[in-house]
Amino acid sequence: AQTVTQSQPEMSVQEAETVTLSCTYDTSENNYYLFWYKQPPSRQMILVIRQEAYKQQNATENRFSVNFQKAAKSFSLKISDSQLGDTAMYFCAYNNAGNMLTFGGGTRLMVKP
Amino acid sequence: GAGVSQSPRYKVAKRGQDVALRCDPISGHVSLFWYQQALGQGPEFLTYFQNEAQLDKSGLPSDRFFAERPEGSVSTLKIQRTQQEDSAVYLCASSTTGLASNEQFFGPGTRLTVL
Numbered sequence: 001a002q003t004v005t006q007s008q009p010e011m012s013v014q015e016a017e018t019v020t021l022s023c024t025y026d027t028s029e030n031n032y033y034l035f036w037y038k039q040p041p042s043r044q045m046i047l048v049i050r051q052e053a054y055k056q057q058n059a060t061e062n063r064f065s066v067n068f069q070k071a072a073k074s075f076s077l078k079i080s081d082s083q084l085g086d087t088a089m090y091f092c093a094y095n096n097a098g099n100m101l102t103f104g105g106g107t108r109l110m111v112k113p
Numbered sequence: 114g115a116g117v118s119q120s121p122r123y124k125v126a127k128r129g130q131d132v133a134l135r136c137d138p139i140s141g142h143v144s145l146f147w148y149q150q151a152l153g154q155g156p157e158f159l160t161y162f163q164n165e166a167q168l169d170k171s172g173l174p175s176d177r178f179f180a181e182r183p184e185g186s187v188s189t190l191k192i193q194r195t196q197q198e199d200s201a202v203y204l205c206a207s208s209t210t211g212l213a214s215n216e217q218f219f220g221p222g223t224r225l226t227v228l
Contacts, residue, residue: 004155033213043202044116045156045219052214091155095213099169100146103155 002027004094006104013082014112020067021077021107023092030054032096034068034075039089039106048090051075079109087111115139117220119205125226126195134190134223138207145188146217147180148204156204162188163211195227 004025013019025034036048051059051068058066063083067076079086092104118137126132138145144163148156149172158172164185173180177196182188192199202224206217 006155035216037219042221044221045204045206047216050214050216093155097213099144099161099211100158100172101148101156101217102158105155106153 002094002102004092004102004104006092006107008107010108012110012112017082018080019082021090023075023104025073025094029096035093036077037091082111084111117205117207117218119220119223123224127228130195131193132195134203136188136205139218142207142209144208144211146206147190150202150204197227200227
């Protein structure tokens with residue numbers, strides 16, 4: 001079974017600075033997809049960024065980028081120029097079979113003014 | 114267009130009561146998912162529908178949990194004889210197809226508290 005681990009329960013960053021959230025996963029599959037979802041205090045989960053395992057190039061979406069290390073099974077999220085609106089729970093997730101997402105335990109990020 | 118909606122947003126039940134949680138997916142989305150999120154934890158998969166067919170129910174924790182999507186649109190998650198350990202936020206998500214690459218769009222969740 002696949003597992004996803006987020007080793008940082010809580011993190012904080014000053015506004016405008018950069019922060020990196022860690023995620024590792026375990027799988028025996030070769031083709032799969034990795035996601036970072038954001039869950040603000042209102043609870044609605046939204047997709048931040050996704051990465052296809054067969055693509056070596058790291059995905060980027062504006063201020064959000066990932067460092068995908070397939071051999072190490074590591075998938076970290078970097079947030080540049082942090083904004084107060086980035087305060088949320090962040091979940092790393094894995095999908096390969098086209099149905100369920102397997103989520104990590106989450107990292108609570110606080111952006112301080 | 115409207116996103117995924119869920120009702121009720123909050124539900125308090127006495128232990129032993131039956132509850133029904135509703136999910137309205139994004140119109141036209143083929144796939145629908147239910148997840149359970151305990152306090153302070155990541156969501157855990159419960160079940161998955163493609164149209165009206167329930168293709169995977171391996172995450173349902175007991176036979177007290179039942180889900181349906183009879184017309185391939187709205188879905189209902191039913192919990193019979195609720196127990197305190199059922200207290201959680203129940204999230205519904207939908208996606209255009211069942212492909213692993215597809216984004217799942219989440220609803221706001223139903224917070225269930227069992228007393």
